[in-house]
Amino acid sequence: MLNFEFKNTTEILFGEGQSKLIAERLNSNDKILLLYGGGSIKKNGVYDDVVAALAGFEFVEFAGVEPNPTYETLSEALQVVKEQDINFILAVGGGSVIDGAKYIAAAAHYPGDGWDILVEGAEVTSALPIGAVLTLPATGSESNGNSVVTKKATQQKRAFGSPLVQPQFAVLDPTYTYSLPTRQVANGVVDAFVHVIEQYLTYPVNAPLQDRFAEGILSTLIEQGPQALSTPHDYAVRANIMWSATMALNGLIGKGVPQDWATHMIGHELTALYNLDHAQTLAIVLPALMFVKKEQKREKIMQLGRRVFALENADEEALIDATIKAVQDFFEQMGVKTRLSDYGLDSQAASEAAENLRRNDLHELGEHGDITPQVAQSILELAR
Incomplete structure (x- = not known):
């Protein structure tokens, strides 16, 4: 730790x-x-x-x-x-x-x-x-x-x-939160989910308590998020979502562990350029980023798959791919689309977002500082 x-x-x-x-x-x-x-x-x-x-x-x-x-x-x-x-x-x-x-x-x-x-x-x-x-x-x-x-x-x-x-x-x-539009509820759940991922899905540093805290929040969001859409006046569900979102970014789960935040930084450029909802950009970027950086994040992706999504693939590569798909499927289940094309964007958006990263001097993103604007462009190309 x-x-x-x-x-x-x-x-x-x-x-x-x-x-x-x-x-x-x-x-x-x-x-x-x-x-x-x-x-x-x-x-x-x-x-x-x-x-x-x-x-x-x-x-x-x-x-x-x-x-x-x-x-x-x-x-x-x-x-x-x-x-x-x-x-x-x-x-x-x-x-x-x-x-x-x-x-x-x-x-x-x-x-x-x-x-x-x-x-x-x-x-x-x-x-x-x-x-x-x-x-x-x-x-x-x-x-x-x-x-x-x-x-x-x-x-x-x-x-x-x-x-x-x-x-x-x-x-x-x-x-x-009872009167919130469905889109805002869904966006909120996705945003909170990715906040946890940014602090969890890096590499192991023997911090099991932080990992379990993070996994508890993720599991709660996965379980309660769809219920928040189907039963909007369920006080218990809304309370659990509200507290999960607060706990996701009040500083606790990120202490003593490496953090990423590249998904957010790349997503910010999509919002600045195209006025997409913040959570929409996160849903676009994260699955593709997990795939591009799956070797660096290998151990934690498999841990996410086993502990949070209850996946039991014996083959590691299959487990990693299944975990990435499970994340993407969860976003889609919440009604938040995960492709640039879903929002009418194409490869031009990938190049323009990368150029904005350069303009803002954001050249070393991620827990290893190895996500350059060029790598970010490749991530967004994959997310088309």
Whole structure:
């Protein structure tokens, strides 16, 4: 097992009705930016619950944060923060809204253009405090310090991370996910699944506890994901999906083990270029990446097949191929297509995504740093 440091500072408020506890986590002098997306929270009761919880507090609303939040929209919200002397951000939504809150929180105290934090690696030395009310389990953003932002003007999707932007608290109420469209539920399950894979499917370092944690999350998603589609108001199923997505990326399972993240980096370029859903890009990239890198990931692919998918092939090559197919089949079962052609894309998309990786100076991806833009192009060619 590799050396590591671990500290998760987010207080999780899990279960039905937990939004009523928000006020107890705020200070009386907080002036709050209530940040949310397209307005669905006003149709499903979440907005009313949050506003009720904020009774007695001064708050300003900012709506319109997109899926794959953009620098352009977040810059508008940042201007509101500065003009209104906001000192706390409450993000109500999925990972995109929470990611956007993190960018705003960091940029509010940054003396230059906040985009420098993402493209130049400018250090985040202070940030506004954040709380979250999660409505779409997927990214784990509610209990980590990571954020991904897209700049439309340059077709760049870049990430940053800092413990200073990790939410202080997060409300996880499974009933808030009942009204989600099927596509968003499916995307969330696939996203959480791939988050686990990025931390698990590398090479063995004698970390059996982390492996078993990861396998438990994967098995839960495989079992409960299809049920979330067929029985959308099953509280137990939605609770299990929500907690699995949080545990997938709160830092625990990735400690002491090598991590990959090439699937995400390649997928980000497809989203930036073609505006595909984040999970759609992951479903395209991962099976092909597993095939191209099956020798480097050999032991863990076989372990995944045996322990998670209960495959019993005696022949190792057959087991590896069957495991890759099982992953692909799971994505398809969730209704998330796994080929570029399913989204009207062809080999041009593979070359353009590879060129974007070069432009963004992403030349050494993967746990071994051996996935170059050229290798990424070959992965996407395979995924046509």
